[in-house]
Amino acid sequence: MPFLVPEYCKGCGRCITSCTKGCITPGTEINPLTGLVPVVLDLTDCNACELCIDACPEPFGLRPEGEQAAFELRDPAELGGPRPYDAPVPEPLPDTTLALPGRAPLVVKGTYASALGAVLGGCRHVYGYPITPSTEGAELMAKLQPMLDGVFVQAVSEVATVNMMYGAGGAGKRCMTFTSSPGFSLMLEGISYLIGAEVPAVFVNIMRGGPGLGNIAPAQADIKLACRGLGHGNTHAIVLAPATPQEMLDLTMLSFDLAFRYRNPVVVLGDGYLGQMTGKVRLPDHMVVPGIPEWAVYGDHSHRGNLICSIELQEADLERHNLDLDAKYARMTATEQRADLHHCDDADVVVVACNTPAQLAKGAVKELREQGVKVGLFRPITLWPFPIDAFREVAERARHLVVVEASEGQLEDEMRLALSYAGVHAPPISHVRRQGGVLPSQAEVVQQVLALTHEREGVL
């Protein structure tokens, strides 16, 4: 036989038509607590068929009389009855590492190196959609993962890809994708959700020429997206910029640790050259065996109480969540800045560059040093957070900064923002920029630095 707490009845009356005995009638009294009109039960003719309970849309609406009937029906707080919550507080299953025996260096292309870094970083869940010039990474994963009982899923789109990562990352697994600029654009909505729900995931974006479909040649014009535009809302992620195939492996491997340390996506930005370029790659001395973090929605007893969600309906709750994210971003900024300084100690001119342009800028530094020009290279490895702690001193001492990049000034914007926030009095800033799939050349860098030094010496 059913019983009903009137406060939990919305008065829809679906039970009325379900009852073949006519036990239930529409109410007439407005319930003062809910403002609704609950139904009225008269169970004289009730045969306990319980069809009314099936018809009731409310979990605490019509319920079978039983042990619960012993409760004070008018006290909603007590009504829940003895429903023990038996899912324990989940314990984290920590990551471990396995030592790797020495191996001869590999000769592989950048996307392959990145895929190997992911595998060694414990990634066995790869989701992706083919796009040049990143596809080889996905192709290698499609071959490697089944050999290691891992998973590669070719999704219907980049939009589906990032949401598969939301699922697998939310389950606590190390997951990643390979993509390139137009595909990365499509993933941004999902990245915003990942950040909001604090789900770790790794994105390797091999940047190509844009805007629009652009071309498949190397570019660096997604720096702004990765550093300032990861979808809607208050979003940031650590952005790593490798410069060699070796760093494609090392930084991709590192990115999984960072993603899980902060419960946040990590973006590895390469340029098209770096993705396609074959080079020498040494393997690390260990590989990671990932555990399962305590917050994961893994689908087992101990993780049953968890929720992966980016909704906070109450403004105060959402503001608090944003402040928590801010605090996390501040921790990343304080501890995760990475940079490579090359001949910066006595440099009058400091070239700032990342990815392949940093390599050729290094070539320019070598060439110029041979001519006696005091020039150095500052190479941010994290584009966000910009390594301002290391850059401050370099920038304050230099007479010129030259930003070398394959975009319209996106790296320079990051640098200028960092300088500005840090209150650094920077020297004049000039640049060497190419776009549309063209990288700056070593000769162009040399020429720009020489022009600056000649100008200073009054030669011009």
Add this chain to the structure above:
Amino acid sequence: MPTSVFYRQFERHDHATGIKAHTTTYCPGCGHGVAQQFLAEAIDELGVQDRTVLVSPVGCSVFSYYYFDVGNTQAAHGRAPAVAIGHKTANPDSIVVCYQGDGDLASIGLAEIISAAQMGLPITIIFVNNAIYGMTGGQMAPTTLLGQNTTTSPGGRTTFAGEPLKVAEMIAGLDGPVFVERVALYDNRRRTHAKRAIKKALELQANGTGFAFIEVLSECPIHLNMTPEDAEGWVRDTMQQVFPLGVKKDATDRQYPEIPTPAFDAEATLAAMGTTTEQAERHATGFPAHLDPDDISLKLAGAGGDGAQTAAMLITKAAINEGFDSTDIPSYGPESRGGTSYADVHVAATEVLSPAAPHPHVLVAFNAPSLAKFGPTVRPGGVVIYDSSIVGEVPSSLADGVRVVGVPFAAVARDLGAVQVKNVVALGALQGATGLFPKETFLTVIRSALVGKRAVLELNEQAFARGAELASAVAAPAG
């Protein structure tokens, strides 16, 4: 039946204040509450509460995670099936359920649901079709009936918006699903049946059978502007005429293949990566400084399919085997065969800094357009090696002191009976003309590239030897 699959208190519902601790966000008479009760009971009866991951959609059921005491994930609009694939592949033992409305599943999420259904991974979809957008306030859904009034089809839906989408039939037409049924909630009989269908769909996942899809015709009295009773009548008399109930597909005699669980073994991982402990034997006595003191750039250019890319890769491998640094950047047109194809290679004593080769020391040209285009870019004193069986005329605009070595790559390869080895003839010619590395260095990488293909090894070795011989005859290498 009462079920412990609902939380005892809805803590996530406005921090369980007042009666929100025990009531849903659904309007009076909404079918969601009924369908969710059946889902909760099915989870309970099958004993899979601990293993269940419920993916909440965007729409009126967005807050399903307020109620279900299971692992919960809340997805972006329409993406629940993709999120479900992530969860299921992350833990194949989990029971993953997507609970989605008609806007979420049948409009913005069409690509995800169709691809997930076709993939057929064992997940369970509960698709609640009430022919209208609820949460946004009564707009037209893909399943809105012709003539039905909504805020975005005022005066009634016309065929300009297309016919209502029959999702269950569409999903049943795919190969992936094992079970597709449309059920309804408008009377006791339909409810009893709906409950059974939802349980069956879940059971098919628990048994590992496959992908199951239940479309539930549901009532939205508020936006239909009806009493709950009239809404039930409308579903019975009008809606189900367009969306007939019943099993649309039953292929439950199948069994989805087992989803693997990852292994973490150092040796197996290294083996899969194709690593080796063997350090290749070195044959060079030092860096080929006769070409450049510390960084030699080469360009290999031809048409797609000429083998320029493979040859470039072998040069890079050879250089690294010798302990030098090397890079190789491919570049090709959109065609998989034909079109232009070239590669920039650097060999450096210590580190390659600028990987492009706009002014190479050495050009290997497989055809006339490549020679015409890149010949003039070769730096003074450089070397141009070209296929003299294909190229008739060498451009006159070469830089000072560029040595030109013509070797009939294609003709030699044809004579050997396999035109595809012309790139190996070219490598031989490169060796013979430049002395970049000793012959054995090249032969080592050729052999390792042909591991398991012994039959063609001798052919390749002959091609290499012939190329080297002919190039040496044309011009003795400098240095």
